[in-house]
Amino acid sequence: MNRLAGAQKGFSLGSTIQSETKGIWMWCVPHPIFKDFVLVLLDTEGLGDVEKGDRKYDSKIFTHTVLLSSALVYNSMGTINQDALDKLKYPFITGELTELIKVRTGDIQDQEGNFSTYFPIFIWAVRDFSLELKIDGKMVSADGYLENALRLKTQKSSEDKEYNELRNRLRMYFGKRKCFVFDAPTDSRKQLKELEQLTDDRLNEDFVSQSTLFCDYIFKNAKAKTVDITVNVTGHRLGELAKLYTEALNSSNVVCLEEVVVSLAEKENRIVIQEATKYYEDRMKTMVLPTDTLNQFLDVSSQYEDEARKIFLKRSIKDKDQKFLLEFMVSFGVVYKSARSFL
Template identity: 50%
Template sequence: MALFMEAPICLVENIDGELKLNPKALQILTSITKPVVVVAIAGLYRTGKSYLMNRLAGSNSGFSLGSTVQSETKGIWMWCVPHRSKQDHILVLLDTEGLGDVEKGDPKNDSWIFALAVLLSSTFVYNSMNTINHQALEQMQYVTELTKLIKIKSSPNAAGEEESEEFVGFFPDFVWTVRDFTLELKIDGCPITSDQYLENALKLSKGKNPRVEVANLPRECIRKFFPKRKCFTFDRPTNDKSLLACLEDVPDRELEPSFRTQTDSFCSYIFSSAKPKTLSGGIMINGRRLGKLLETYVRTISSGDVPCLENAVLSLAQTENPDAVQKAAKHYVEQMALKVDFPTETLQDLLSIHTECEKEALSIFMKHSFKDENQKFQKELMQILETKKDGFICQNEEVSTEYCQAQLEYLSQSLREAISKGTFSVSGGYNLFRKEKEDIINNYHQMPRKGLKADAVLQKFLQSLAVTEDSILQTDQALTEQEKALQVEQSKREAAEKEKKLLQQQQVEMQQKMETQERSYKENINQLERKMVEERHKILQEQKMILDSKLKEQEKLMEEGFQKKAEEMNKTIEGLQAKIEDAENNKFSWLPKTLDTIGNVMIHTLPGAGKFVGIQLKALASSLSE
């Protein structure tokens, strides 16, 4: 599926008041494996939202602009294009249907469209006309409904005001674009920036009557949910009314220079500042994951329930983590097949390559997995890699065995023919036999790349000749009985030495397997530790960001004279400070449980050496818990 679309496509259809996913658009989205920067735009219908999105796509046309009082965009339309400045990222543009369309039967859909735009985007653009005044803020009632339309946690106790405080950790950056802006950017005669204009418009009004409280509500919600805010004001594109009706066909040179500059400034900000879409803990979102989340959200909305971010992330993990296991296992098998040149001279040669490939496979799993509760999927990967490793060891032994047997068959062909002809059944025949046998052994030892089964196959070959050799020895009349007895003893010593050598080799190989499994365990723990430390660091940074935004909001409320509202924030701030302090003081509290979990899986799934390591692991976990 092509990632770069020539034109937008409807992603979420709004048909007769019901939201449905377009399978074709969803297939395009889920085919994107690169990280996505998601920019969604919402606003009242007929305010020029689509024009800005087309400009972000590098085009004048694409999203339908419309030229009548009817809303053109129904549902949510999507356009995926290469990101202009972030290499290996895709810019996903989402244009939502105009809010407040009087022709709609069910205004509830406006709220769901608005909520979906917030949930999906990493930068959310709200587009309005003329000015940010009381009326414009009243039309932003959709932001006040978000706490009723979105849940952070599945727990019924985690609702209401405390949960709404956590929205800031999940919500996108906020950009307010004001079109056909005709006012001077001044306050009390002093020039201000568009950002200052927005912040001034979001100041709370004083008073306790219901009208003031209603007017303040959208302001409070925007300040609470979107701590990172930006504003752009745009002059009228052209004073020629006939050109406004077909703006997508108007060459840039015919637009007002100030409008072109403002549009370029807006686009430049989005390209440089809009972040890739992530979930809490720094979970990277690509098109595939975004599509899965969207499916969960729309399915939940259609069922009459409220989307829960915690459930959506856990559901996503259940589909993504098995894929992470398969990606890692596939990489391991491919790399082993590429790097192992069968047969290897020693087991250690193969195990060294295994260790390298396993480390790479684990890194891939850690990169693509998340929310792996109790390391369920990591354990699954450990079991798969152990099985695959054993398969490669068996293959290595089989290739070595088959090769060595074939070589000995070739080298001993003349010896076997001589035995059949009775060449050695003569006086002095035993010494002739011994010489032929030694020549075969010498030639065999000189042959390269026999692999780790060289000695075992040779020993079996010599054992196959033992009866014949003894028969030739006993019938050789050139030897005395004493010489024959000495020769028998020598043959027994040689056989015993070879058996001892094979046993020592097996012991060495067993030790090598044990050491490899211990390295495997350490690598699993090290990579898991790095991942969890990194995730906890990101969550800690998110909590600090939320705390910082609350402290700034509290300070702003005090400056504006809302002492009581500022004091009401103390409980939330103290709760956040306690969470941060606890996280910093208990960075490795997860380790004993994790060690115990992985110890269990090694005891129950790995052979003897692995069981020993597993027992050690559980003992370490127990000591750390005390």
């Protein structure tokens, strides 16, 4: 996470048995590749913190992370094994992520199939990996290693059904999956406690190169976050979404993505109405009144109105029935009437 931020330190690395991160921590930095974009890093506490022991809380943290992210990185140590998969079982199976998220209102069947449209890239990061990437004597890529771990069994028993259930969910929810394996950053136990002070030349060469590949992949493949496919998430909208998700989970324990988009559009469009109207007001204040003729006033006013309308149309979201455009025109009409009264 610190490497993604281009920093030596920031998110605590936690060199003791006690977990460092509680809740979700955020760090925003300029995107290293795409101009005018910001890289928002969310560091969440791990699943199954023994000090908290609250699985329902874990599910809510996980739900927030999935919905706010365009790339989700899941860490495990050593290997991709059943224990690492079992940690995902609670939010996906026992905690039923499908009970915390709905795509649309109403009792609509098979909503799970639509989740992959809203869910981020899934990246499995295997830390301190020391084995050979071989399956049945043949070399495989890290991605092949992950896909083999998610391979389904021929279902002949209840045990096979349970084995397949989580893997089915992961494959269905995350259409785009990626895996990276990392050597230990250093072979020295003492140095592990001082990672924040160690420069790359004091770390394992393979770890440094693997970390570079990992960062490059995220920079290039984690696209700008969208909601409802078409709405780009700005900084302000990210804050609003975080509040809407929190309110929904705390009040009803369910996030309806359709309702969240409607609420976001309501708040955003009213802000745009105010800003576009103010733009018109400010422009009108620059006009020297009274004008020589009424037509001169109308021409200039019409020009400023067009500019304000373009601002509204460019920044408004999900206004299919033009409800907010009508509100803007009514608001604009009041300002226009006020301006004419000074003629």
